[in-house]
Amino acid sequence: MAWLNRADLATRLLLAIVLVVLVGGATAWVVGAAVGPGLFHEHMLRTTGTTESATEHAEVAFSTAAALSLSLALVAALAASAVVSVVLAGRIRRSLAPLASAAHQVALGDRQVQVEAPGIGPEFDDLAAAFTSMAADLSRVEETRTRMLADLAHEMRTPVSVLGGYLEAIADGVEVADAATIGMLREQVERLARLSEDVALVTTAEEGRLPLDLRLVDLDEVVREAVAQQSGAYADRGVRLTVDSGAGAVVLADPDRLGQVVTNLLDNARRHTPPEGAVQVVVERQGEAVEVAVADTGEGIAAADLPRVFERFFRVDAARDRAHGGSGIGLAIALAIARAHGGTLTAASDGPGSGARFTLRLAAAPTSLDRTPDGRGGAASTA
Missing domain, CATH: 3.30.565.10 (Histidine kinase-like ATPase, C-terminal domain)
Structure with missing residues (x-):
């Protein structure tokens, strides 16, 4: 049955439908074979001493046997369909439960999750692998974002501190706003401007939105x-x-x-x-x-x-x-x-x-x- 473990969901559903059809057909045959002859024989015995013909009794026997066998076959097929559906739905639900739990963990911020392959078809195995990969990518992106924000804050701290310190010194009269001081302050402002432009540029390029004049x-x-x-x-x-x-x-x-x-x-x-x-x-x-x-x-x-x-x-x-x-x-x-x-x-x-x-x-x-x-x-x- 190893091939069944590798079958996709469509194949499994097709096999379930075929099983239901086979159960219904087999039930109809068994009921028809078991009930039909007896009913037919009983109606034929009733022809003695009655005005009804043998043909009429045969037709009644046939219709009764057919109706009963088809009714039982329909009930059996419905029961088989319900059992197969419940089993298949339960199997899918149990297999997807770890995936749902992992998704809930990711939503709560825990991205260190691993989802095992459920083994109910390559589609679900691929889904589990893709989800695990996505969670790992999200974890790396979050780490990069956190590190980038920390580095960006560190990069901005120096020019901002210089600007604040000199402006405060100028306001207190400790420093004079001469050409050299203004030039130094301008350099720090330009450094901040370059930093913001560089971050915007690399972000735009990495997102595939960089305009190119090819x-x-x-x-x-x-x-x-x-x-x-x-x-x-x-x-x-x-x-x-x-x-x-x-x-x-x-x-x-x-x-x-x-x-x-x-x-x-x-x-x-x-x-x-x-x-x-x-x-x-x-x-x-x-x-x-x-x-x-x-x-x-x-x-x-x-x-x-x-x-x-x-x-x-x-x-x-x-x-x-x-x-x-x-x-x-x-x-x-x-x-x-x-x-x-x-x-x-x-x-x-x-x-x-x-x-x-x-x-x-x-x-x-x-x-x-x-x-x-x-x-x-x-x-x-x-x-």
Whole structure:
């Protein structure tokens, strides 16, 4: 009966209906066979000494036997149907009771639930597995939300405290609202504004609501523009930045959003690479895809931290990163934008002190743009 345990609900209901029909048919046959001949014989004996013909008695015997057998068959079928329905309903109710209990637990806030497969069909087994998975996802979302709110409050605490402290000092006459003080206060306000914009952007992208102006984009050009924008900051920090482009590949993307991804990767590499270090950007074709790799010789990432580097507000070195002005959300934004384009963004590192490599991978468009007449593209450049 192992096949019955694997049967779906429709098959089980069909078998129940067939059982009811068979019981009714068998009852009709048994009653007809047991009652019909006796009634027929009795009516035939009554033909002696009466004016009724044998045919009339035979017809009465037949109709009586048929009516009685069909009536009994109907009663038996109804009883069988009721028994089968009660058994099946009870089986379904007992099987769904754990699911209902788990749903009640989730509604009360307890998301650490496990629902065993009821074993009454693959539909219910899939439902139990989906519910368990949903509860686990809700638990992870709740943990992420709680952690994100705590991190967001922590991020906002510093600029808000600075603003409040200086405003109070100015009001008490301890500080003077000169150009330097106003400039510092403006920086804190801009930091709060950037933080709110970044949170809104990554939330919109993760929910699939990020508007994209898709067009054919020369990826080499996007990378070179991002490198040019970052060259000054790299020079100030004393980090050497090189770019090896010329893949001549075209992707279907939003150039502004794609530039934001590369800029965030470059900004992250710069903040985690010490002076005299180096960051290299490589654009190359990989079959039907295009990859942009940003590799640095900086601090590196521990293996335990690699799965978390794209989480909001996660920092390998929180104190150091906050000192350099990072919001802790740049990589999360880059990942969300990459996924919105149907691409991937991955991180790799051999460990602390070994640098890190972030790779953006996008599908290449059917056409390509050659940057030079010989089709090799632009040469490597240094910023």
